[in-house]
Amino acid sequence: MLDFRRLEDIATQLAHEAASTDRKRGEAPRPLFDEQLFHCRSKLLVPCVNEIRDEIRALNREHKAGKLHPSRTQHVCERIVSQIQAVQRELATQQIRKNEPKRSAGWRKPIHELYQDLAQHQDWERRLAAMQRDKELMIARCTTLAEQQKMQKEVLALEGRLARCRTALAKIEKDISLRERKG
Template structure:
C-alpha cells in the first residue's frame, strides 16, 4: 500500500490549515464531531495532525505485519472521511465569512440603534412623499401606457415603503427590548 499521495495531500492541507488558523483564529466550539476527530480541536491544524498520525499508524502496522484487511479498511475509510471533512471545511470558509458579514449585529449599541431608527424614519417619510406624488401623477396620466407605467412605479414605491416600515418596527422592538433589560 503506497501512502505517498495521501502524505503529500495532508502536507498541503497542513500548510493551508496553518494559514487559515492564523487568519481565522480559534472557533467557538470544536470544528468536527468526536467520532471523526478525537482531538475535538477548535483549529484545523490539530485535525490535520491527527490525520497524519493515522497515516503513520497505517504505515507502522503495515511494516510490522500486524495490519489486517479489516483494520486497513477501517483506518483507510476513517482517513478518507477526515481528509474530505478538512477539504470541505477549508472550501466553505469564504462562504461562512460572507454569512457572518450579513448576520445581524448583536453588539450594536443603543445609540447606534437610535441612529438607525432616525435614518429609517427619514427614509420612510421620503418614501411616503414619493408614494403620494406617484398617486397624484397617476390621476394625471393621459394614456393607458403612462397609467400602467405609473401604477408599476407606485407599486414598487409602496413595496419599498412597506419594507422600510417593517425594518423601522424591528429596530423599535430591539430598542424597547434593550431598554426593558436595563
C-alpha cells in the same frame, strides 16, 4: 495496495492550508468536527490535520511491521478518507464564511428581516439541492476517473454547503418562532 506517499502528500498540503486558515480565522466558537470523526475536539484545523497525519503514520508503521489486518486497514483507511474530505470541505467554505456578517451579543434583527433571511435561505437550499442532483447525475456520465473524482469532490462540497444552509434555516425558523411567542 495503499499509497502511503500519496496520503502523506495530501496531509502535508492540508497542513499548509490549515495553518494559513487558522492564522487568518483563529479559533471557531465550538469544535469544528464531531468526536466520531476526530478524537481531538479542536476549534482549529491544524490539530485535526495532525490527527490525520498520526493515523497515516501508524498505519504505515503497521504495514512495515507486517501487522496490518484487512478489517482494521479498511476501517482506518475509510476514517482517514472521511477526515481528509471533512477538512477539505471546511477549507473550501472559508470564503463563504468570511463574507457572513458577524453578530454581536444582544444584536437582534427586526422580524421582517428574519422572514427575508428565511426566504433567501429557502431559495439557496432549493438551488443547492438542484445543483447537487445535477452533479450526481453528471458523475454517471464521466468518462475518466479524474473527471469522476473532480465531480465527487464538487458533490461533497455541495453537501457541506447544503447541510450548513439547512442548519442556518433551522436557526432562523427557531428565532422566528421564539420572537412570535414573545410577541
